[in-house]
Amino acid sequence: MNLTWDDRNTIVANLFNPAFCGEVIRVVAKEYNKHTNTVFPYEFAFLILPILLHQETRVRMPRSVRTYFFVWVEDNDDLFYDFSKRTKGMVKYTKEALLFLLLYKKIVLDENGGIVTSQERVIKIDNVDHLELNHILQKAQMLGKWLSASSDVKSIYSFFRITP
């Protein structure tokens, strides 16, 4: 399955480290759960990293959730032409991040595979060295809220043309 830490390419290991990726996923799920009665679906977890860690996509996210998610995707379809490929490339980092979160008890899965998160505050570090990190976390909160207002998992996956 996953390569051991020492065998990894340092750059990939740093950028997609499970603690960081895990926190991004936790923030999205936490925010989602806050705004809806349903529990964050497991399948949504796989969409988070390809949206938020892709700089161009993240930068083009609107300021507020008033724009509909689907409308935004339509208007920015040049970002999503290879989205399914990007998503597939990120699957292993998402899985690893979820394992990490489970291990450190930051999330639990309910009987339907929904993700319930711990309630720790999202820590943003306010200095110039962490601008990118802050931006990712801020947009993570937005994405969580956004997804909570969107339709079900199936339509979102088919909307992104992600097939098994």
Place this chain on the structure above:
Amino acid sequence: MPSSPITDFSAKEPSLGYFYQIKYALLALLTSTKELNNPKVRIENLDDVEIEDINTLQLFQTKLHIKNKGNLTNSSPDFWKTIRIWSEHITNGLIDIDSTILNLITTEAVPDSSLLFKLKTNINRESDLDDLISGLDQISIDSNNQTNSSAYLAYQALSLHQKQKLVKSIKITDNSVDITDIDNKIKRELILSTYPGHLDAFLEILEGWWFKKAIENLTEKIDGIESGELQMKIANIRDSFQADNLPNHFPEQLEISDEDVNTLKNKAFIKQLELIQINSNSKTVKRAISDFRRAFEQRSKWLRLQLLNPEEEEDFDKRLRDYWQNIFDIMCDEADSKSIEEIHLLGKQFYINQFAVSCPQIKIREKFKEDFLTRGSYQILADSKKIGWHPNYKDKL
């Protein structure tokens, strides 16, 4: 040409109209390429724009309005001028009306109260057809609009049967994209042809070529522009973009100070160089540091921009290691019977000849030809002790 401070807009509209027509031709060919069998576009032949494949002919009248953008009315000159052209084509036998689609593309709107509103969709009901023909008949007889008079005559010259076929073939597209929108529409058609973010530059190159072809067509140097030709051009442009699809963000060598060296002196890749007796104050070490940093930053950047996927990164490392393993093993065989001093020298030569003076031709992408990336990536691998220069580097570090 000196221009008066108050330019008459009516003069701008026609010239923009020509641009619009030519851009529309590109859009029409791009769209129809997906639906028709190797279509061909002609500009200003039977009509403003004409698309033809084996089975069908589509004529397009393009009407661009910028100022006084209003409604396309029943007696609008835009509509009747178009009817005149098409009627004359039928009378003169220039088109086979059964396999021709007549398109009127206008930036104006057709109000739903208008007789012409029905022409926005295909006419299926006989009663609609009869209504339209009697409506048009009436306008062409009753109206004394001077501008339209020759159009009315051309229309009246058709037999009832011909009128029916004419009306059935007409399709009006109103509220059509205007001159500023058309670029966006074209870009949308090209979206799968290149990388995101390259689309504007891509269109710029394609349009340059397209205008050249359009002029050749208008001056009758060529009969038309085929979709195959357009497809070739798009592929060519795409190739040229692929060449730099991994942009080089760090084209300059870095200045490395003695202080930099000092803070890094405990790093494994510097120690690896010390093992083969390359002094940490040497310029060679500074070059290695510069390469390390540039490669590290560049590869991180590509990943952040997702121009490169993580698998490619891993694969690149694997290829670098494979290559190194091959020549390293050969050197180790040579080292078997050597003294300690000779082994040092062997390692040093190995590094200098293979990785410093020249560098293995292993590329992260075929066309990214910057050596700093390969060199620096080897330093990164040396730093994690996955490779080394000294035959016994593993025991000595």
